[in-house]
Amino acid sequence: EVQLVESGGGLVQPGGSLRVSCAASGFTFSSHYLSWVRQAPGKGLEWVAIINQDGSEKFYADSVKGRFTISRDNARTSLYLQMNSLRVEDTAAYFCTIDVIGRHWGQGTQVTVSS
């Protein structure tokens, strides 16, 4: 069974940093693109970033480019999102997903940016 378990969310002040993680199991981790998608409270889905199988290609939404970094550790079957210079508008649930078609989703981790 495919499992994606996000962790690392929490409350952070504007301008601060946070790293969220996604622990994966139940599929061949190193064979798939992986994405982060977020959802602000009461709002729709927003794609954040994607990384290819070996981490050599990464793409970002304009809203996070230069502030967020996606990475992966295939040996640990884990996906990461390093978030720097956080803004109030980054407040959202962050989901990890498999492939560009979002084949499976984790349950999400909540990030709140507030003073």
Next chain:
Amino acid sequence: DIQMTQSPPSLSASVGDRVTITCRASQDINNYLAWFQQQPGKAPKALIYATSSLQSGVPSRFSGSGSGTDFTLTISSLQPEDFATYYCQQYNDYPLTFGGGTKVEIK
């Protein structure tokens, strides 16, 4: 960036109704379109990819169609568990973009 526009934003329907949701892309996306269902308080669930291919385990009452810039998600006979919000997403180009969502409510 490719803009995705869904309509209607919300609809009311009864169990057993046929429901159609539309999604329009701002440019040709070569049928690289996916649909997701999100129930309140839960993570999204993948329904359809490549416009009309059902994800594993998705009931056959769900179907997708379209081409070019215009796409539809159809639920042939609405079931109680189908009351949720539905999103389309294009993956023809980066950044990947979602539609604004369509909330299907009980009439």
